[in-house]
Amino acid sequence: EDRLSEMPGNIIDHILDLMPIKDAAKTSILARKWRYIWCMHPNILLDKLTCRKFSTNPLLVLDNTINQILLQHIGNIIKFVLDFSQVDLLPLTNIDMWIRYVITKGVRDLTLDFSNNNPYKLPTYIYYYQNLTDLTLNNCLFKPLDFIFSYPNLKTLYLKQITFMATPKSIVLKAPVLANLTIMYCWGTESLNIVSPQLSYLFVVESHYLDLSCFMKCSNLAVVSLSLCKVVENPRQYERSTLLKFIFGLPMLEKLYLDTFYLKFLGEDPFPRSLPVVRNCLRHVMLSLALSNLAQVSFALHFIPCFHNSKTLQIWVFDSDNHADDVLNYLEKLKNLDRPIPNLEQVVIRCFNGSKPELLFIKLLFAATPNLIRMSIERDRIFTSNEDRKITGELMRYPRASSKAELFYLP
Amino acid sequence: MASSTTGEKKILTLKGGDNEEFILEESLVLQSELLKNMVKEERVSSIPLPSIKSKTLVKIIEYLKKHAELTPSNKEEFKNFEKEFVNVVLEELLDITVAVNYLKINGLLEFCCQAVADRIKDKSVEAVRKIFRIESDFTPEEESEFRKETPEAFEGDLDDTTN
Numbered sequence: 001e002d003r004l005s006e007m008p009g010n011i012i013d014h015i016l017d018l019m020p021i022k023d024a025a026k027t028s029i030l031a032r033k034w035r036y037i038w039c040m041h042p043n044i045l046l047d048k049l050t051c052r053k054f055s056t057n058p059l060l061v062l063d064n065t066i067n068q069i070l071l072q073h074i075g076n077i078i079k080f081v082l083d084f085s086q087v088d089l090l091p092l093t094n095i096d097m098w099i100r101y102v103i104t105k106g107v108r109d110l111t112l113d114f115s116n117n118n119p120y121k122l123p124t125y126i127y128y129y130q131n132l133t134d135l136t137l138n139n140c141l142f143k144p145l146d147f148i149f150s151y152p153n154l155k156t157l158y159l160k161q162i163t164f165m166a167t168p169k170s171i172v173l174k175a176p177v178l179a180n181l182t183i184m185y186c187w188g189t190e191s192l193n194i195v196s197p198q199l200s201y202l203f204v205v206e207s208h209y210l211d212l213s214c215f216m217k218c219s220n221l222a223v224v225s226l227s228l229c230k231v232v233e234n235p236r237q238y239e240r241s242t243l244l245k246f247i248f249g250l251p252m253l254e255k256l257y258l259d260t261f262y263l264k265f266l267g268e269d270p271f272p273r274s275l276p277v278v279r280n281c282l283r284h285v286m287l288s289l290a291l292s293n294l295a296q297v298s299f300a301l302h303f304i305p306c307f308h309n310s311k312t313l314q315i316w317v318f319d320s321d322n323h324a325d326d327v328l329n330y331l332e333k334l335k336n337l338d339r340p341i342p343n344l345e346q347v348v349i350r351c352f353n354g355s356k357p358e359l360l361f362i363k364l365l366f367a368a369t370p371n372l373i374r375m376s377i378e379r380d381r382i383f384t385s386n387e388d389r390k391i392t393g394e395l396m397r398y399p400r401a402s403s404k405a406e407l408f409y410l411p
Numbered sequence: 412m413a414s415s416t417t418g419e420k421k422i423l424t425l426k427g428g429d430n431e432e433f434i435l436e437e438s439l440v441l442q443s444e445l446l447k448n449m450v451k452e453e454r455v456s457s458i459p460l461p462s463i464k465s466k467t468l469v470k471i472i473e474y475l476k477k478h479a480e481l482t483p484s485n486k487e488e489f490k491n492f493e494k495e496f497v498n499v500v501l502e503e504l505l506d507i508t509v510a511v512n513y514l515k516i517n518g519l520l521e522f523c524c525q526a527v528a529d530r531i532k533d534k535s536v537e538a539v540r541k542i543f544r545i546e547s548d549f550t551p552e553e554e555s556e557f558r559k560e561t562p563e564a565f566e567g568d569l570d571d572t573t574n
Contacts, residue, residue, distance in 0.1 A: 003505045004527075004543040011512050011524060018521075018528040029536050029557045032548045072560065 005033050016041050020050050021069065042078040044069065044102075048113075052086040062087070063094050070101055077105035083113040084120075085138070096123045108153075109134040115161060137162055142171075142188075150174035157181050164188030185229075200252075205229060211239075212246045222254045222281075228261035240266055248278050248306070256307075257286040260296060260318075267299025277339070279308045286313075291320035291357040294327050301361075305339045305368065312346040313365075320355035331360035337368040340401065345373045351380040354391045363398045372405040379411055423450065424457040425472075427465035439475045444515035463510045470496070470507055474519055497526035501542065504530075 007015075016024045016038060028038045046066065054062040080102040082095070100123065102110070108131055114120045115138045122137070127144040132151055136158040143165035151157075154175045159182065164171060170191045178196035183189065184205040192214075199218040205227045215221065224247070243266065247256065258266075285307055289300050304313065321327075347365055352358055366375065383391065392409055421437035440446040449455055460468065474496060481489050497504060508523040531539050540547060547554065 002543060002545045003502070005545060007505070007509065008512060011508060011520075014520070014524040015528045015531070018525045019532050023528075023532050023534075025561060026536055026539070027531070029549070029554060029561070030540060030545050030547065034545075035557075068560075 005031070012037060013041060013043075017043055017045065020047070020053075021045060022050065022053075025069070036074060039072050039074045042076055043080075044073065044077055045079070045081040046083060047081060048083040048086050051082070051084055055087040066098060067094065070098060073105070075105075077102050077107050079109040079111075079134075080107045081111040081113075083111070084117055085113050085115040087117065095120065099123055100125060103129050106131060108132060111136040112138065112140060114139040119161075119163060141165060143167075144171060148172040148174065150176075151178070152176060155179050159186055160184040162186045164192055167191055202226075211242075213242050216242075216246055216249065219250070220252055221250045222252050224250070224253060224255070225257040225286075226262050227257075227259035228265060229259070231261060232265045244275070248276055251280055253280055253282045255284040255286070256282060258288075260288045260290045260293075263287060263289060263296040263299055263303075264293060266303075267293075267295035267297075269295065275302055275306050277306055277308050282307045282309060283311045284314075285310050286315075288316040288318070291317050291355070291361065292324045292327060293319070294324075294330055297327055297357070297361070298330060301334065301337055301364065305337050305341050307341075309343050310341060311343055312348070313341075313344055314348040314350065316350045317353070317358055317361070318351055320353050320357045322356050324357060327357050328360070331357055331364070334364065337364060340368045340370055342370060344369045345371060346376070347372065347374070348376045348378065350378045352377045353380050354383060354387055359391070359394055362395065366398045366400045366405065368401065369405070370401045372400065372402040374406055374408060376408040376410055379409075382411075422456070425468060426457065426459040426461075427468040428461050428463055429465050431465040431468075433465075433468060433472055435472060435475075439472070439479055442475055442478060442516050442518075444517070446514060460514075462513065464506060467503070467506045467510050470499075470503075471510060471514070471516070471519075475516075478518075493522060497523060501530065 004012075016027070021044070024038050024041065027034050028036065046069075051062070054065050082098065099110075099112070103125065110132060111134075112120065112122075113136070117139060119139050119141050121141040121143070124143075124145050127146070127149045130150070130152050133153050134156045135151070135154060136156075137160070139161040141163050147167065147169045149172075151173065152175075155177055157175065157178060157180070161184070164187065166188060170193045172193045172195060175194060175196045177198050178194070179198055180201040181194065181196065181199055182203040184203075186206070189206065190211055192211075194214055196215075196218060198220055199215065200220045201223045202215060202218070202221055203223075203225045206229065243262075247253075285304065287300060287304075290296055300315075304310075347369070349358070349362060362375070362377070366372070377395070395407060395409065422434060423437040423440060425433045425435065425440070427433065437450055440450065446458060449458055463471075477489060477492050497507075499507075504523065504526055508520070508527060511520045511523055530542060534542070539545070549557070
């Protein structure tokens with residue numbers, strides 16, 4: 001008996017989403033009942049593999065195929081994905097038209113991916129289209145006609161390798177319900193001002209400094225992850241104080257990640273030696289830390305105890321060097337952190353290499369955590385049994401402020 | 412901190428279609444949106460699921476148990492378990508998919524649908540009809556007309572009826 005055709009509609013929709021579009025299209029010639037299921041399927045997903053496969057034919061075929069897919073469609077389109085990251089993009093004139101077409105079909109979730117390709121200049125009508133709830137753009141040129149534009153329904157915005165064209169005034173994007181924002185490797189972000197009072201998730205991986213002051217008032221921010229990816233030369237004082245004000249001022253913050261360059265940026269002399277103690281919702285702190293850099297190490301050790309309510313701390317250590325004398329001196333002299341971290345229960349040290357600065361760092365954490373339950377140390381490489389013996393011997397000796405603390409030494 | 416887990420663990424009975432009873436910890440079924448709501452709102456201790464065969468229920472409970480044991484260190488093992496889990500005859504896979512959809516176990520639903528999609532992928536129309544026992548009710552004229560509508564880039568597939 002034919003069970004598939006009897007499946008509930010939502011399962012069939014789900015199944016159609018999970019296969020290449022050519023296979024989904026073929027279901028329309030299975031039987032009468034299947035004739036228009038695919039044509040009325042609201043999601044058109046032209047993913048990387050599909051587009052690459054089409055483009056092995058002459059480019060005209062790729063164009064025609066996508067034209068045909070769109071023209072055969074019946075009803076609304078909710079989700080449209082166009083992934084040209086593996087297509088040799090020549091000046092394909094139809095892309096603008098396809099976007100216009102899916103807009104007329106009421107698309108809400110739009111993905112345009114041109115990574116590994118020529119950047120695609122977004123057609124200007126995209127800035128006037130207000131139905132979007134999800135927008136993902138990769139390698140596009142962004143230049144709205146007006147300096148102010150709004151996406152009243154946008155919930156998720158993912159921008160990667162976007163170039164915001166230089167404008168005399170800053171671009172203001174009003175997104176009143178935006179909850180998730182990712183900005184990765186974008187250029188021209190200094191002129192970007194995103195007004196998003198409902199933001200709860202902010203993920204920034206930047207090639208240069210992004211002005212975070214527009215997020216100051218996002219009091220719902222729960223997750224913030226910031227990476228700089230390179231050293232900022234001559235950081236400006238006000239940028240640093242803005243960043244600290246931002247981090248310490250978020251009342252709902254639960255998770256924070258800062259990469260090593262941010263720590264360096266914040267830790268360069270002169271950094272404010274007296275950081276505040278915040279008793280907010282922050283539970284999980286994640287840092288990546290270059291242990292050869294004194295500015296970072298000392299900043300991190302002042303910074304970590306600031307979060308009174310933090311429960312877990314994860315640190316990716318790297319670049320530790322047994323001969324970084326200034327760091328070793330500093331760590332050896334420092335007997336205690338500024339203050340204990342009373343609620344910290346779990347510490348995870350990742351990429352552990354067994355060096356002296358790492359061990360001293362762990363020693364300080366053991367001494368500052370009266371309620372620690374678990375200290376996990378994940379090794380970066382395989383140690384010789386001799387090394388292992390030496391390291392574990394050392395780790396076990398360190399006095400622990402918590403009587404409940406267990407040490408996990410993991411591969 | 413919420414302390415709902417203190418005290419002894421709550422036990423729940425699920426009744427399959429053939430009246431077979433399965434006793435398990437309540438915490439396990441919370442992965443199912445449907446059962447979660449029933450347990451939370453109505454505080455029931457026994458839930459009849461007459462539309463689900465016992466054999467299917469056994470499989471699903473097995474999955475819930477494995478999933479509850481999932482930690483970062485046994486991810487690989489879990490992936491292999493998932494692979495084996497859907498490596499069953501079509502009839503059984505469809506039974507599980509429908510039941511999981513009914514129970515609203517979202518992660519598993521996605522995985523089951525992927526397994527069904529994989530049995531359609533890269534196959535000719537004839538092969539898909541044969542595997543799923545779909546009978547074509549098109550006239551030959553209709554069929555050749557509709558085939559012409561399919562873009563040429565879709566052509567050139569394997570004709571594979573295994574599986």
